Amino acid sequence: MTDPATDPATDPLVQALSGLAADAPGTLLERIAARRVHVPGPLPGEHADLQVAFTDQGVAFVRAGLDEHEFARAFRARFARPLLPADRPPAGLLPALRAGRPGALRLDLRGLSDFEAAVLRAAAAIPRGQTRPYAWIARQAGHPRAVRAVGTALGRNPVPLLIPCHRVTRSDGTPGRYIFGDAAKQHLLRAENVDLDQVADLARQGALLIASDTTGIVCYPTCADARRITPAHRHGFRTLAAARAAGYRPCRHCHPA
Amino acid sequence: MTDPAPVCAPDPAQQVVAALAADLDTGFAALYERYRAPVFSTALRLCGRRAEAEDLAAETFLRAYRALCGYPPARIADLRPRPWLLTILANQWRNDLRTAARRPRPAPETDAPDAPDPRQSVEDAAERHETGRELAAALAALTPAQRAAVVLRHVADLPVAEIADVLGLAEGTVKSHISRGLARLRTLHTPGGTP
Numbered sequence: 001m002t003d004p005a006t007d008p009a010t011d012p013l014v015q016a017l018s019g020l021a022a023d024a025p026g027t028l029l030e031r032i033a034a035r036r037v038h039v040p041g042p043l044p045g046e047h048a049d050l051q052v053a054f055t056d057q058g059v060a061f062v063r064a065g066l067d068e069h070e071f072a073r074a075f076r077a078r079f080a081r082p083l084l085p086a087d088r089p090p091a092g093l094l095p096a097l098r099a100g101r102p103g104a105l106r107l108d109l110r111g112l113s114d115f116e117a118a119v120l121r122a123a124a125a126i127p128r129g130q131t132r133p134y135a136w137i138a139r140q141a142g143h144p145r146a147v148r149a150v151g152t153a154l155g156r157n158p159v160p161l162l163i164p165c166h167r168v169t170r171s172d173g174t175p176g177r178y179i180f181g182d183a184a185k186q187h188l189l190r191a192e193n194v195d196l197d198q199v200a201d202l203a204r205q206g207a208l209l210i211a212s213d214t215t216g217i218v219c220y221p222t223c224a225d226a227r228r229i230t231p232a233h234r235h236g237f238r239t240l241a242a243a244r245a246a247g248y249r250p251c252r253h254c255h256p257a
Numbered sequence: 258m259t260d261p262a263p264v265c266a267p268d269p270a271q272q273v274v275a276a277l278a279a280d281l282d283t284g285f286a287a288l289y290e291r292y293r294a295p296v297f298s299t300a301l302r303l304c305g306r307r308a309e310a311e312d313l314a315a316e317t318f319l320r321a322y323r324a325l326c327g328y329p330p331a332r333i334a335d336l337r338p339r340p341w342l343l344t345i346l347a348n349q350w351r352n353d354l355r356t357a358a359r360r361p362r363p364a365p366e367t368d369a370p371d372a373p374d375p376r377q378s379v380e381d382a383a384e385r386h387e388t389g390r391e392l393a394a395a396l397a398a399l400t401p402a403q404r405a406a407v408v409l410r411h412v413a414d415l416p417v418a419e420i421a422d423v424l425g426l427a428e429g430t431v432k433s434h435i436s437r438g439l440a441r442l443r444t445l446h447t448p449g450g451t452p
Contacts, residue, residue, distance in 0.1 A: 002312035011441060013392075013439060013442060014411055014439075016388050016389070016392050017392065017408075017412055017442075018387055018391060018411055018412065018414065019388070019389060019408065020298070020300050020301075020302050020392060020396075020412045021294065021295075021298040021412050021413070021414075022294075022297060022301050023293070023297065023298075023309065024293040024294065024296070024297035024314060025297075028293065028297065028311060028314060028315060029289055029293075031311070031315040031317050032289070032318045032319050032322075033285070033286075033289075076281070076326060080322070080323045080326060081319065081322065082281075082282050082285040082286070082289075082322050083282050084282060084283075084286055085283075183263045237284060
C-alpha cells in the first residue's frame, strides 16, 4: 500500500502539478489599478495643486484643489478602479499641461460615450489663445442642435487643462461656466492672452464674427487671422449668414458656424 | 490537531482584511500582493494560454475591487480573501467558457506555447519546461469540472473544503473530480523524471 503514485507527497504527477504554479507578470497590476500623482498646475490659489490619475492606457482623470480623500472618492465613483500612488508623473504630462493640449501624451478616455468623446476631440482642437462657442463644438461633434448637451459633456471632462474645455465660451462673448469655477476660466484665458474685454465689447456691438474687407474672409474674433485685421478694415457680423450675404467666406482655420 | 498559531504571526488573510477595512485602495494593494500568485496560477492553468490568463486574472481583481466598493464593513470583516477571489475567478472562467462555446475559436492547443517566466531561474526553467508544457497541455483534455478541481487542489494548493466553497460543490464531489482528473492525467502524461 506504499505505492509512490498514490502518496501525494511522493506522487510525481502531484509534484509536477505543483510545479505549474506561476507568479503574475509584473505588468498585471498596471492593467488593474490606476496610479495617482500630485503636480503643480496653471491655476492660482486653492486650485494650484493638481491631482492626476493615469492607467496603462494614458491619463484618465485630472482634478484641482481636492484633498487626497476627495480625489480618491471622485475617482472611485467614476471609474471604480483601484487607485495607487505613483513614483513619478507619466512622461509628457508636464509639457502637455504647460501647452494646454495633449500633444503626444496618451489619454485614457474609455468609459466616455461616443458623443462625449466627440465633444472632447473637438475641444482639443482649439488652439491656445483662442475660443469657440458651444454651438461650434456641437457642430464639430456632428450634433449641431445639441448645444446644451455639449455644456454637460464639457462639464464632465475627465481631463480638463489637457483637453482645453476652458476655451469653449458662450456665443455672447462671455466666458461661461467652468469645471474649476468661472474665475479660473477667466484666469486661464487671460493667461493665454485672450482679450476677453475686447471680445465682450464686440459682442455688445453685435459683432460675434469679424470680417476683413481686404481678404473677404470672416472669422471668430479670437482667431489668429482676425486679430491681424486693422481697425479700418474690420466689419462685425452677428451671424455667418449675414456675413455670407455681404460677400464674405468663412475662415478655413477657425471654421465659424 | 495542529498547534495554535503563534500570537506574533497573525494570519495573512486577517492582515489583508484589516487593510481593506482601513482603506480600500491600500487594502487592495495588500490583497493583490498576497494573492496574485494563486490567482494567476489558477487562471493560467485553467485557460492554458498566457494572454487569456492575464485577461482573466485582471478581470478577477477588478471585479473583486468593484464588489468591495459596495460591501458594508461587516461583510469586509467576514471576508475570506483567497476562496472569495478564486470564486470570482472560477465563475468568470465558466462564463467565458460558455461564451467561447457559442462563438467557437481555434483550439488552445494549436496556439503558441507559453513563454517561459523571465523570473524563473534558467536551470529551473529548463528542467521544468518539457514536463510542464506537456502536463499543462494535458490539463486541457480534462472536463472543466475536473480541471478546476485538480488545478485548485494541486497547482493553487487549496484544501478540499475551500475548493468545495469555490466551486459550489460538496466535498465528496470535489474529491471525486480530483481523483478522476488525476487518473485521466496519468493516462495522458508520464512525468519526465520517471525512469
